[in-house]
Amino acid sequence: MSIAAADQTQHDPSSKGIGVETLGVTKRFGSLVALDDVSIKVRPGSFHALLGENGAGKSTLVKCIMGVYRPTNGQIMVDGREAVIPNPRAAHALGLGMVYQHFTLVPSLTAAENLVISRANVPGIVNWSREHADLEAFLETTPFKVPLDIPVNGLSAGEKQKLEILKQLYLNQRFLILDEPTSVLTPDEADEILGLLKGLTDSGELTILMITHKFREVTGYADDVTVLRGGQMVGSGAVADLSVEDMSHMMIGDTKLREAAARAETSVPALVVELSGLNADDDEGLPALSDINLKVHAGEVVGIAGVSGNGQSELVEVLSGQRDRSAGQIKVYGANYEPVREKMDRFKVFGLSEEPLHNVAVPSMTVAENIAFRSFDKSPIASLWGWLHPAKMRSQARGLITAYRVKTPSTEEQIENLSGGNVQRAVLARELSGDVDILIVANPCFGLDFASVAEIRAQIMEQRNQGAAVLLIAEDLDEILELADTVAVMLEGEIAYTSPIGDTDRRAIGHAMAGAH
Amino acid sequence: MADITDTAAPVTSDTVARLKRSAEFVVMPAAALLLSAILFSIFLLILGKSPVQFFELLWRGGFGTWFSWQNTFIRASPLMLTALCVAIPARLGMVVIGGEGALTMGGFAAAAIAIPMISWAPTFLLLGVMVIASAIAGGIWMGIVGAVRHYRGVNETISSLLLFYIAVSILNFFVEGALRDPSDPNKPSTMPIGKENMIGNIPGTDVHWGLIFGILLCIVLYFVMNRTTFGFAARITGGNLRAAQAQGLPVGKLILISCAIAGAAAGLAGFFEIAAIHGKANASLVAGYGFTGILVSFLARHNPLVIIPVAIFLGGIAASGGLIQRRMDLPDATVLVLQGLIFVILLVSETLYGRFAIFRLKEATS
Numbered sequence: 009m010s011i012a013a014a015d016q017t018q019h020d021p022s023s024k025g026i027g028v029e030t031l032g033v034t035k036r037f038g039s040l041v042a043l044d045d046v047s048i049k050v051r052p053g054s055f056h057a058l059l060g061e062n063g064a065g066k067s068t069l070v071k072c073i074m075g076v077y078r079p080t081n082g083q084i085m086v087d088g089r090e091a092v093i094p095n096p097r098a099a100h101a102l103g104l105g106m107v108y109q110h111f112t113l114v115p116s117l118t119a120a121e122n123l124v125i126s127r128a129n130v131p132g133i134v135n136w137s138r139e140h141a142d143l144e145a146f147l148e149t150t151p152f153k154v155p156l157d158i159p160v161n162g163l164s165a166g167e168k169q170k171l172e173i174l175k176q177l178y179l180n181q182r183f184l185i186l187d188e189p190t191s192v193l194t195p196d197e198a199d200e201i202l203g204l205l206k207g208l209t210d211s212g213e214l215t216i217l218m219i220t221h222k223f224r225e226v227t228g229y230a231d232d233v234t235v236l237r238g239g240q241m242v243g244s245g246a247v248a249d250l251s252v253e254d255m256s257h258m259m260i261g262d263t264k265l266r267e268a269a270a271r272a273e274t275s276v277p278a279l280v281v282e283l284s285g286l287n288a289d290d291d292e293g294l295p296a297l298s299d300i301n302l303k304v305h306a307g308e309v310v311g312i313a314g315v316s317g318n319g320q321s322e323l324v325e326v327l328s329g330q331r332d333r334s335a336g337q338i339k340v341y342g343a344n345y346e347p348v349r350e351k352m353d354r355f356k357v358f359g360l361s362e363e364p365l366h367n368v369a370v371p372s373m374t375v376a377e378n379i380a381f382r383s384f385d386k387s388p389i390a391s392l393w394g395w396l397h398p399a400k401m402r403s404q405a406r407g408l409i410t411a412y413r414v415k416t417p418s419t420e421e422q423i424e425n426l427s428g429g430n431v432q433r434a435v436l437a438r439e440l441s442g443d444v445d446i447l448i449v450a451n452p453c454f455g456l457d458f459a460s461v462a463e464i465r466a467q468i469m470e471q472r473n474q475g476a477a478v479l480l481i482a483e484d485l486d487e488i489l490e491l492a493d494t495v496a497v498m499l500e501g502e503i504a505y506t507s508p509i510g511d512t513d514r515r516a517i518g519h520a521m522a523g524a525h
Numbered sequence: 526m527a528d529i530t531d532t533a534a535p536v537t538s539d540t541v542a543r544l545k546r547s548a549e550f551v552v553m554p555a556a557a558l559l560l561s562a563i564l565f566s567i568f569l570l571i572l573g574k575s576p577v578q579f580f581e582l583l584w585r586g587g588f589g590t591w592f593s594w595q596n597t598f599i600r601a602s603p604l605m606l607t608a609l610c611v612a613i614p615a616r617l618g619m620v621v622i623g624g625e626g627a628l629t630m631g632g633f634a635a636a637a638i639a640i641p642m643i644s645w646a647p648t649f650l651l652l653g654v655m656v657i658a659s660a661i662a663g664g665i666w667m668g669i670v671g672a673v674r675h676y677r678g679v680n681e682t683i684s685s686l687l688l689f690y691i692a693v694s695i696l697n698f699f700v701e702g703a704l705r706d707p708s709d710p711n712k713p714s715t716m717p718i719g720k721e722n723m724i725g726n727i728p729g730t731d732v733h734w735g736l737i738f739g740i741l742l743c744i745v746l747y748f749v750m751n752r753t754t755f756g757f758a759a760r761i762t763g764g765n766l767r768a769a770q771a772q773g774l775p776v777g778k779l780i781l782i783s784c785a786i787a788g789a790a791a792g793l794a795g796f797f798e799i800a801a802i803h804g805k806a807n808a809s810l811v812a813g814y815g816f817t818g819i820l821v822s823f824l825a826r827h828n829p830l831v832i833i834p835v836a837i838f839l840g841g842i843a844a845s846g847g848l849i850q851r852r853m854d855l856p857d858a859t860v861l862v863l864q865g866l867i868f869v870i871l872l873v874s875e876t877l878y879g880r881f882a883i884f885r886l887k888e889a890t891s
Contacts, residue, residue: 368772371765396756
């Protein structure tokens with residue numbers, strides 16, 4: 009049987025990376041053409057980067073390779089032979105593996121247990137002592153070192169990502185697709201893992217196709233690069249022959265981006281927001297924030313960096329009223345502040361968030377209604393006794409839809425049918441169209457295309473320049489470096505580091521994120 | 526991509542867009558009803574009965590004559606009120622199925638508070654006090670559901686169902702004990718409020734005023750939920766709790782008030798059962814209106830205005846049960862099989878919204 013055969017070849021040290029080629033792959037979903045005649049060639053033993061904006065077709069392409077989708081047209085060649093890949097299991101049998109952006113490990117099991125259960129043929133009774141011996145021997149053959157005997161939830165993000173990669177190697181997959189593998193890692197962790205992977209491809213043991221949008225990683229580690237735009241292959245070649253400008257031009261085409269947000273000098277800063285001794289628990293009741301002290305002044309962007317999961321989301325939730333705090337105070341202009349509607353209105357507190365459909369919009373309500381969340385209970389939309397005037401709500405929405413270039417067929421469209429960038433623009437229209445004194449922003453550009461990212465960052469900077477106090481929580485270090493006046497780093501629920509932007513750099517922040525002092 | 530250079534696409538007519546969206550909400554339940562009818566016909570054929578005769582009798586027993594219409598209306602009026610008990614919390618994303626409990630408590634409170642007043646109070650005062658007592662009792666009953674949900678995270682579906690059993694136990698405890706009317710040896714009941722104190726019928730009919738009240742309350746609550754800031758805030762809360770919190774809305778207050786309104790509606794259904802039908806509280810109060818109300822509300826997609834015709838429709842099905850039993854030699858519960866079938870198919874159809882391109886607006890170009 010094929011499973012038995014695959015098992016016998018497992019841990020075969022002589023195995024080599026395999027090459028994959030797509031020939032004229034087209035994928036249609038109804039009338040939508042997600043991939044249009046895409047041909048890419050990943051040489052055996054190469055480190056190949058796949059670049060492209062959101063919606064460019066990167067995920068669709070790798071899903072075709074992994075058998076999640078069947079291409080409408082075109083062929084996939086594995087190791088020079090045409091391969092029919094009807095499902096992911098068939099892809100695994102061919103030696104193709106994928107590491108997803110988010111972890112797929114079982115948190116309560118140890119690394120060893122995670123590896124063993126990932127096999128297709130786990131025996132009914134596992135001989136753990138033998139498995140351990142096998143695993144130790146297997147680890148010797150790889151450069152990745154991960155503690156085998158502690159539960160995965162005790163591992164750092166970097167170790168988890170290593171374990172994900174180890175899992176694929178353990179299953180003897182010799183062609184690995186990595187989907188933005190460094191998005192949850194510190195810069196140091198990312199460099200370490202990509203360096204090790206690079207070593208494996210250089211020795212020819214492995215072939216890698218990495219989806220990314222970080223040019224730094226492409227120029228630092230990849231041999232070849234392919235760029236997709238709007239479902240089409242728009243460029244390909246050796247990384248050495250291409251400049252970052254070439255690649256970015258291929259990715260975004262001729263669209264003009266807004267200039268990087270211009271920073272205006274602001275006058276004498278007044279203290280606006282002060283957090284003192286803030287504590288909160290996470291969903292499991294464990295401490296997530298401990299003793300957060302932070303000041304934000306008028307006309308200042310305080311950027312909070314950190315590896316995801318160090319308390320940033322809990323901090324945002326506490327400030328926006330989605331989570332109760334267990335201790336501490338929030339002061340605004342020296343007065344106690346609670347995130348309730350009346351105080352939000354009085355102090356002009358607004359917010360932007362990642363995944364707005366999940367956090368700050370109601371997917372089943374219309375665009376007009378979503379835009380009215382801040383204004384529905386005020387004149388002119390509401391009159392005496394809380395009576396609503398939907399026509400006024402719609403006319404307000406029409407104005408803002410035009411001003412913020414929200415693409416929607418109608419004010420009456422349910423907001424969940426809009427694209428991510430347009431949902432975020434609708435939220436932007438709602439939150440930033442009035443006077444803003446305090447702005448709380450969390451990963452506002454997460455998952456958006458380049459044009460939207462530039463536009464949203466410019467809007468945030470504009471609010472700062474007009475004197476708003478901005479608290480920016482971001483996992484994307486570039487966003488912090490572009491926008492922040494002051495950088496703070498969160499580590500394990502504490503503020504581990506603060507510095508004016510002028511006195512720090514990517515490396516220092518990265519070290520603080522990793523907990524090195 | 527081209528996002529940044531393009532201006533927004535011209536906004537298509539809002540009215541057309543809204544009509545197109547509404548069409549789905551009509552066609553889908555109608556299709557669910559049709560499928561239920563087909564499956565139920567197969568069920569009848571297996572039993573060796575004629576589906577044609579069944580639906581003919583259903584029509585005649587529910588809607589065929591003025592007599593059957595009146596019978597239908599009498600059953601429809603508590604259904605409207607118990608359906609509201611499901612529909613209002615549903616707008617906040619809660620699935621409350623214990624309307625029967627609030628109805629029981631409302632009816633019991635109305636009958637109980639009447640006992641010491643019957644001898645001396647004039648009719649209008651007695652009925653006024655009974656109305657208030659039933660609304661408060663039902664409101665508190667569902668308010669408990671909202672409170673344990675908001676403050677302790679207890680699932681409202683389970684707690685409202687369990688509270689129904691408690692309500693029935695409370696009713697039985699008092700009716701068979703302290704409040705039992707000793708002059709009635711047959712069925713344990715409270716003392717009758719007296720013929721002269723009963724709510725009369727709408728002139729020229731055998732239908733009591735509860736029908737008019739139910740229709741009015743549906744209309745009022747429709748406007749409260751759709752055209753007031755309270756209703757808007759409730760819809761935000763129901764659509765996405767995190768978004769409501771981020772807007773600083775008083776989520777707990779909204780949940781409590783909505784549940785209390787819902788419970789008051791069901792409690793009033795109990796009042797009308799006492800003051801217009803039974804005249805006293807006993808086990809007959811627990812007749813299943815609260816549970817059929819769940820079906821009414823789901824079929825109406827929790828829209829208070831749509832509840833009115835749907836309650837009449839299901840009231841008609843219930844009213845025809847007796848006729849079907851006599852003419853076709855089928856058990857009375859046959860119509861309950863039909864109801865159950867409709868409910869299951871309806872719940873399945875809920876998952877299919879948005880799957881049919883015909884109801885979509887023109888795709889945004891992106």
